[in-house]
Amino acid sequence: MRAVCIxxxxxxxxxxxxxxxxxxxVLNNESAIRPxxxxxTGRYRSEIASWIEGLDCRNGVSGxxxxxxxxxxxxxxxxxxxxxxxASTKGCIDVMESINGGGTGDPAEVTMAHLLDRISGxxxxxxxxxxxxxxxxxxxxxxxxxxSLIAAGRNEAVLVVCMDLVSEFVFSGFxxxxxxxxxxxxxxxxxxxxxxxxxxxxxxxxxxxxxxQREGRPELGLVAGWGSANDATHxxxxxxxxxxxxxxxxxxxNRASIGPEQIAAISAHGTAxxxxxxxxxxxxxxxxxxxxxxMNSIKGAIGxxxxxxxxxxxxxxxxxxxxxxxxxxVGMREPDEGGEGFLSCSAQPIxxxxxxxxxxxxGGVNAAMIISRGEG
Amino acid sequence: xxxxxxxxxxxxxxxxxxxxxGGECTLADLPLRSPSRKEVFPEPNQRFGRMSDYSKVGxxxxxxxxRDAGLETWSTKRTIGVVVATQLGCxxxxxxxxxxxxxxxxxxxxxxxFAYTLANCFLGEAAIQFGLTGSSVAINEAREGLDSxxxxxxxxxxxxxxTMLAGICDLAVPEAFAGQVTLLPGAxxxxxxxxxxxxxxxxxxVTLTDNGLLYNGLAVASLIELVQAALAxxxxxxxxxxxxxxxxx
Numbered sequence: 001m002r003a004v005c006i007x008x009x010x011x012x013x014x015x016x017x018x019x020x021x022x023x024x025x026v027l028n029n030e031s032a033i034r035p036x037x038x039x040x041t042g043r044y045r046s047e048i049a050s051w052i053e054g055l056d057c058r059n060g061v062s063g064x065x066x067x068x069x070x071x072x073x074x075x076x077x078x079x080x081x082x083x084x085x086x087a088s089t090k091g092c093i094d095v096m097e098s099i100n101g102g103g104t105g106d107p108a109e110v111t112m113a114h115l116l117d118r119i120s121g122x123x124x125x126x127x128x129x130x131x132x133x134x135x136x137x138x139x140x141x142x143x144x145x146x147x148s149l150i151a152a153g154r155n156e157a158v159l160v161v162c163m164d165l166v167s168e169f170v171f172s173g174f175x176x177x178x179x180x181x182x183x184x185x186x187x188x189x190x191x192x193x194x195x196x197x198x199x200x201x202x203x204x205x206x207x208x209x210x211x212x213q214r215e216g217r218p219e220l221g222l223v224a225g226w227g228s229a230n231d232a233t234h235x236x237x238x239x240x241x242x243x244x245x246x247x248x249x250x251x252x253x254n255r256a257s258i259g260p261e262q263i264a265a266i267s268a269h270g271t272a273x274x275x276x277x278x279x280x281x282x283x284x285x286x287x288x289x290x291x292x293x294x295m296n297s298i299k300g301a302i303g304x305x306x307x308x309x310x311x312x313x314x315x316x317x318x319x320x321x322x323x324x325x326x327x328x329x330v331g332m333r334e335p336d337e338g339g340e341g342f343l344s345c346s347a348q349p350i351x352x353x354x355x356x357x358x359x360x361x362x363g364g365v366n367a368a369m370i371i372s373r374g375e376g
Numbered sequence: 377x378x379x380x381x382x383x384x385x386x387x388x389x390x391x392x393x394x395x396x397x398g399g400e401c402t403l404a405d406l407p408l409r410s411p412s413r414k415e416v417f418p419e420p421n422q423r424f425g426r427m428s429d430y431s432k433v434g435x436x437x438x439x440x441x442x443r444d445a446g447l448e449t450w451s452t453k454r455t456i457g458v459v460v461a462t463q464l465g466c467x468x469x470x471x472x473x474x475x476x477x478x479x480x481x482x483x484x485x486x487x488x489x490f491a492y493t494l495a496n497c498f499l500g501e502a503a504i505q506f507g508l509t510g511s512s513v514a515i516n517e518a519r520e521g522l523d524s525x526x527x528x529x530x531x532x533x534x535x536x537x538x539t540m541l542a543g544i545c546d547l548a549v550p551e552a553f554a555g556q557v558t559l560l561p562g563a564x565x566x567x568x569x570x571x572x573x574x575x576x577x578x579x580x581x582v583t584l585t586d587n588g589l590l591y592n593g594l595a596v597a598s599l600i601e602l603v604q605a606a607l608a609x610x611x612x613x614x615x616x617x618x619x620x621x622x623x624x625x
Contacts, residue, residue: 089494099552101474101478107555110464135496148530231503234504236491363494363503365512
């Protein structure tokens, strides 16, 4: 197996147009969650989200294009032989809303092939690529797929682009499922009462370490291990015993050839729903025991960005390993039972080389990614 | 990487079935009917009636493929993965759900429909129904299922699972989106394993090469072509390319 490195990473979130602004924001306990103006929220359980100015669907043109422009402008060169993998649950959902509501919009935009073509064309890539749709674990699985292709020697470079918007479509759905918090979400808090949606994107360039070194590209971090599993329990709720997440993390540990004691920090999914966060704590206690292991969730800062969540969290994880600091769990006041020793309202030091990032989603999906510190 | 094909199942507008039952698998430009619960499961199934048509069609094809491979019944969960390629995913369900959002300012949005507005959700249904705990992923591609086949074979090669289902699933293109995508509606799944499946006889081998996919050593250009070759027992697709060689280990 070949070593896989991440040689470029960028994000766009409610906290700012790049990874540095995201890093500064979460480190300072800031939150981009605020009242929504994109659509009327009067009939929903919440009126807030972490949203990005200017991403409204205008004249039938999806806001995701502007998101991608902001994300990819200045991203840097991508090798022409790179394969493209995108991660999005709903793509140009705002165009579908417009058309279905009697408004304008290009029906072609509703297909993911359209987005793939645009991104592929922007970088002059030779193949159209694929979009991964695995609910809220989409981008973690996309990065895993990219790493797998490179590790097996099938590709030298893979560009992963992750994105999802805050739309009324999704907002109304989580509201109907009684999953939205009326106030800013409080991941892993004893009194949490639901999630807050967010929008954003992440772009990651994965390369074989050898190729990156040969081309003099930076090594922001290494993808050490990955895993994915279905808990086979429920469509919209996690298995209470965390069996799927435990299986995914164990796969990732095996792939990385490390033991659980070598994990130095966890970037958890932490949606702030009652069942998700409890499931994660159960899984992590099973996997790591009760040792003090820094863990956080950034969803109180940038909301739940759905198919982009894992990509944003991996990009931020690289920064965490570089700075050896895990930002606070924004929004949490008092850790839930079992979370003491893991979670903090303040930044925590990272004493080690490996960071575990996990995501779970509808359809019983669980995904785990282990990244390690790069050499700069 | 060479893997073994041991199960084939389909739900198309030309009919539904599984390989060892006999019959032909054909994708056709005809109206697609979702299978009924009785056509898929012999026993009552409380979940099936509430599912979206996209889920019923996809889950039906998964069920038939597992039946064909002798893997339908189970007592403990199994590390079997599923990957489905789709062009439009659950767009039809999205439109239905969104119509419920348009009423009363979203106050009548249907939580049940919303649960099926992800292209991967029927894979979750399959996982629950058949105890599948491997990776379950939907991908959007326009290569007639080739990418789902590649991912399944690559996952087997990487040791992610011992058995994988790979398939395609799409409903007919909704009227408002006609002309944007060319597809034949239906779902089709195959069962692949790293070693011969002890539960049933294999149809043949599928090999991933640097230049494409081979079925029993002969090139195939799509999932339906592979399936039709396997069902016919034939080993000579019309565009056999002698230059294709199995990938070196």
